[in-house]
Amino acid sequence: MELIWFAVFAVLLAGYFALEGFDLGVGLLLPVLGRTREARDRMVAAVAPYVLANEVWLVAVAGTMFGVYPLLEGEVLAGLYPLVVAMLLCWVLRDAGLWFRRRLDGRAWRGLWDAAIAFGSLGLSVGWGMTLYAAATGFEAPPVHPAGLMLGVVVTLLFALHGWTFLGWRTPGVFGVTRSGRALAATGLLAALPALGLLAGAMPFLLGHSAPPATLNVLSVMVLPVAPIMVGAQVWVWRTFRPGKDAVRLPSFF
Amino acid sequence: MDVLDLARTQFAVTGSLHFLFVVLTLGLAPLVAIMHTRWALSGKPPHESMTRFWGQIYVTNYAVGIVTGLVMEFQFGLAWSGLSHYAGDVFGAPLAMETLVAFFLESTFLGLxxxxxxxxxxxxxxxxxxxxxxxxxxSAFFVMVANSFLQNPAGAVVSDGRMRLTDFGALLTNKSLVFAFPHVIGAGLFTGGMVLVGASAYRLWRRAEETDFFARSLRTGVATAAVGIFLTMGFGYAQFAGVQEGKFGAHNPAAAVPLGFMIEFGQLLALVVLLVMLPMIGILPRARWTHPILIAMTPLPFVLAILGWMAREIGRQPWMIWERLTVADALSPGLTAGMVTASLIGFAGVLGLLAIVDYVLIARMIRRGPHALDLGAGSGDETRAPALSY
Known part of the structure; x- marks a missing residue:
């Protein structure tokens, strides 16, 4: 049972990196590739249908952590208090940028929320590198550590590459590249590598700190039957918004 | 303020902000679903227009609901790691269910x-x-299951200094839950209904051209608000049978006073809604003199909802888990006043500003009426002129 829940946890965390990775990547590229307002609208419209379905993977990670690794949850989050707070604020700003950017028309308004998306994506990407490094050292190193910052830069670059590939897949040619679904899967795996590396290293430790069988059983009975629905909903998103002749519709809600 | 007070304030601020948006989400979601159903059945432009207009208000409100919710979820680990240490094996189960099963699907389907x-x-x-x-x-149900466990730790025993889940069924039939959950749902419907009423009254008062649209919305709002407040009041009183002893005693005025205000004003509002607005439902859209009053009533359900949570949560003090774990013992070790002050300012500042921006946007949408809506725009039938009056 511990093994099943470790697998669930690993899939959720790696899935978050592979999926939310391209949302953040596109956010990072917004000031780079989105020189005109129209280009920025296209970039955001390309990721918009996926964002809500992608970011919840992290919510699920946190929920699983609370349910399956209750002793670690507080340790990890409280141990990295300033970093987690900063990342949460970045996440909030990124989301607010998406929801608000098209609600008013003014130049300044759009500029403000587009900047919030780019800044939030950057903060979150770098933050993830620092978090992974801190976790790999068993939270011994201080949250802000040169090696952590380096890893943050690596994660940021990986996300940007993944976001760029996504744009090439969903809007072929519009941003100078055309990419296949296979290439997107490859950069997704690449974006998830840092998280997968940490999970592999932490596996024995996590297995040893699982919640007792009674709790895991309740979680299994309640969650596992719903898992096919969760997978089905995600598949539905990918089928509905796959690239095609009018893949990106403008105006998009985000 | 010391670390404990700061951390409590932080949770109270983010929690209250979160619920202001959640309570409207709970009320508007079924209303928008019903409007969409009528549109799907009839295929008529007025029904489409209602779905898109109220739907856009619903999703705009939802945006801040999400981001405040994210901060809430992570705060359990950030500031209250003692809770997961002591009772994570029990409390974690409903919380995991909420995030994994309910919110995961909710967000995915909302995007679709x-x-x-x-x-x-x-x-x-x-x-x-x-x-x-x-x-x-x-989602609301599992959050209430988790909260009710804090109020009344049923279905668990303490062994080796930690709580252990013995009976999941007891978590779901908790006496702190069975009446509180419908009470919250009723409050949601009441709030959603009153927002429809207030917004429609404003449009009618301003002599908007879509008279029929807002007359219809106003009547829907009154009917929903009536059902909502009836449920809220009924299940509100029913909760007193299961309330913990001494929760609202004289020693705890910070809980007893909000409770008193909520009951007094709630009853008054119930009288107005059930005995005045409901019988007048047919003539309210034309009775212009009532419109300013209806507009002014819009914030009241939100105030009552916050008072209700204040009574429930402050009444639990000093316990995090009633008679098992104190709030002070649940605080994460190693937090400093500086850290929590900084995060409190960050969360309160950012989320507070976003909440204000969101309400301004919603107010603006109401002022503009059902024209040039973003929701459902670009879906291929934009060439058709929007139906203005019918």
Whole structure:
């Protein structure tokens, strides 16, 4: 049972990196590739249908952590208090940028929320590198550590590459590249590598700190039957918004 | 303030902000789903217009609900790691269910509903908003299961200094839950109804051209508010049978006073809604003198909802888990006043500003009426002139 829940946890965390990775990547590229307002609208419209379905993977990670690794949850989050707070604020700003950017028309308004998306994506990407490094050292190193910052830069670059590939897949040619679904899967795996590396290293430790069988059983009975629905909903998103002749519709809600 | 007070303030601020948006989500979700159903059945432009207008207000409100919710979820680990240490094996189960099963699906289906406009087949698109509603209610249910466990730790025993889950069924039939959950749902419906009433009254008062649209919305709002306040009051009183002893005693005025205000004003509002607004439902859209009053009543359900949570949560003090774990013992070790002050300013500042911006945007949408809506725009039928009056 511990093994099943470790697998669930690993899939959720790696899935978050592979999926939310391209949302953040596109956010990072917004000031780079989105020189005109129209280009920025296209970039955001390309990721918009996926964002809500992608970011919840992290919510699920946190929920699983609370349910399956209750002793670690507080340790990890409280141990990295300033970093987690900063990342949460970045996440909030990124989301607010998406929801608000098209609600008013003014130049300044759009500029403000587009900047919030780019800044939030950057903060979150770098933050993830620092978090992974801190976790790999068993939270011994201080949250802000040169090696952590380096890893943050690596994660940021990986996300940007993944976001760029996504744009090439969903809007072929519009941003100078055309990419296949296979290439997107490859950069997704690449974006998830840092998280997968940490999970592999932490596996024995996590297995040893699982919640007792009674709790895991309740979680299994309640969650596992719903898992096919969760997978089905995600598949539905990918089928509905796959690239095609009018893949990106403008105006998009985000 | 010391670290404990700061951390409590932080949770109270983010929690209150979160619920202001959640309570309206719970009320608007089923209303928008019903409007969408009528549109799917009739295919008529007025029904489409109602779905898109109220739907856009619903999703705009939802945006801040999400981001405040994210901060809430992570705060358990950030500031209250003692809770997961002591009772994570029990408390974690409903919380994991909320995030994994309910919110995960809710967010996925909401994305499909918003961006699937004109893309998904008609009935599949309709199914999305009903699934969003269903999972939103499931989400509320599991959060209430978790909260009720704090109020009344049923279904668990203490062994080796930690709480252990013995009976999951007891978590779900907790006496602190069975009446509180419908009470919260009723409050949601009441709030959603009153927002429809207030916004429609404003449009009618300003002599908007869409008279029929807002007359219809106003009547829907009054009917929903009546059902909502009836449920809220009924299940509100029913809760007193299961309340912990001494929770609202004279020693705890910070809980007893909000409770008193909520009951007094709630009853007054119930009288107004059930004995005045409901009988007048047919003439309210034309009775212009009532419109300023109806507009002024819009914030009241939100105030009452916050008072209700203050009574429930402050009444639990000093316990995090009633008679098992104190709030002070649940605080994460190693937090400093400086850290929590900084995060409190950050969260309160950012979330507070976003809440204000969001309300301004919603007010602006109401002022503009059902024209040039973003929700469902670009779905291929924009060439058709929007139906203005019918």
């Amino acid at each position: 509903w918003i961006f699937g406009w004109g893309r998904l087949p008609k009935w599949a698109h309709l199914a999305c908003i009903w699934l969003v509603t269903l999972t939103a209610y499931a």
